[in-house]
Amino acid sequence: MNYLMKVFIKSAATLSYRSHAAAAAIITKSNVHTSSVSLDLMEFFDSKKNWTETNIKVGRAWKLDELRIKSNTDLHKLWYVLLKERNMLYTMEHEYKEQMHSFPNPERIDKVQESMNNIETVVRERNIAYYKLETGETGERPVEDVVNMFGLPEKYEKSEYYLPKFMNTRWVRPYLQHGLINSIAVKKFYRLYKEKLHNQERRARNRDYNHVQHLLKRFPNMNMETLKAEYPNVDIEKAKRTKKARGHFDPKY
Known part of the structure; x- marks a missing residue:
C-alpha cells in the first residue's frame, strides 16, 4: 500500500511539473514578438x-x-x-x-x-x-557666456579637461596675459562688425518707413491701430506729414 501511494504521489508531482512548464512556455512564447527576417540589402x-x-x-x-x-x-x-x-x-x-x-x-x-x-x-x-x-537641477551640461577669439559673445558648454584652466599655459598666456581678445585687430573687427549690424538695422528701419508712407498714400482710410501693430518701430504720425504719404486728394490728417 505504501508503495502504491509513493508511485501515485510521484506521478502526480511529475504531471503537475510538466503542466506548469508547458503553461510557462506558452506564456513566454506569447509575450515574444519578432519581425520578419530579411537577410538582403x-x-x-x-x-x-x-x-x-x-x-x-x-x-x-x-x-x-x-x-x-x-x-x-x-x-x-x-x-x-x-x-x-x-x-x-x-x-x-x-x-x-x-x-x-x-x-x-x-x-x-x-x-x-x-x-x-x-x-x-x-x-x-x-x-x-x-x-x-x-535633484532640482536640469541635468544638462552647464552653459556660460564667453567671448571668443573674434571678440563676439557666444554660448560655451562646459566640459571636463585633464588640465585645470589656471595650469593651461597655452590658453592663459595668449588669451589673458597677452590680451589676444583685447588686441587692436580684434577691437577693429568688433567695431566694424557693430557698424555693419547698425547699417543693417538702419536700412531695415528705412524700408519699413518708406513702405508705411506708400501704404498711407494708397489707402488713406486704413486702420491706424492695425498699421501701428504691424510696424511698431515706425513713427506713424511722422509718416503722415510727409509728401510721400499724400495722394491726389485732401488729406484727412
Missing part, C-alpha cells in the same frame, strides 16, 4: 512600385504636440522607424543621382529629419523634468 531601398513614380504621396512630419502624448516605448520604436526610413531615402537619393534621374519628393528627407528632431526635443523635455523633480 533590399531594406535600404524603397518599394519596387515606387521606383518608376515621379510623385510619391507622403504625409507630414510628426508634431511636438502629437509626440508629447506618447510613451517612451512608443517614441523609442518611432525613432528607429524614422531612422530606417531616413537611411532608405538617402540610399534612394544616391541611386537616383548615379542613374542621372530626378529624386521624387526630396522633401521626404526633411520631414523625417524634422520628426526626429521633434522626438529629441520631447525626450530632452522629459529628461529635464525628471532631473528637476529628483
Whole structure:
C-alpha cells in the first residue's frame, strides 16, 4: 500500500511539473514578438512600385504636440522607424543621382529629419523634468557666456579637461596675459562688425518707413491701430506729414 501511494504521489508531482512548464512556455512564447527576417540589402531601398513614380504621396512630419502624448516605448520604436526610413531615402537619393534621374519628393528627407528632431526635443523635455523633480537641477551640461577669439559673445558648454584652466599655459598666456581678445585687430573687427549690424538695422528701419508712407498714400482710410501693430518701430504720425504719404486728394490728417 505504501508503495502504491509513493508511485501515485510521484506521478502526480511529475504531471503537475510538466503542466506548469508547458503553461510557462506558452506564456513566454506569447509575450515574444519578432519581425520578419530579411537577410538582403533590399531594406535600404524603397518599394519596387515606387521606383518608376515621379510623385510619391507622403504625409507630414510628426508634431511636438502629437509626440508629447506618447510613451517612451512608443517614441523609442518611432525613432528607429524614422531612422530606417531616413537611411532608405538617402540610399534612394544616391541611386537616383548615379542613374542621372530626378529624386521624387526630396522633401521626404526633411520631414523625417524634422520628426526626429521633434522626438529629441520631447525626450530632452522629459529628461529635464525628471532631473528637476529628483535633484532640482536640469541635468544638462552647464552653459556660460564667453567671448571668443573674434571678440563676439557666444554660448560655451562646459566640459571636463585633464588640465585645470589656471595650469593651461597655452590658453592663459595668449588669451589673458597677452590680451589676444583685447588686441587692436580684434577691437577693429568688433567695431566694424557693430557698424555693419547698425547699417543693417538702419536700412531695415528705412524700408519699413518708406513702405508705411506708400501704404498711407494708397489707402488713406486704413486702420491706424492695425498699421501701428504691424510696424511698431515706425513713427506713424511722422509718416503722415510727409509728401510721400499724400495722394491726389485732401488729406484727412
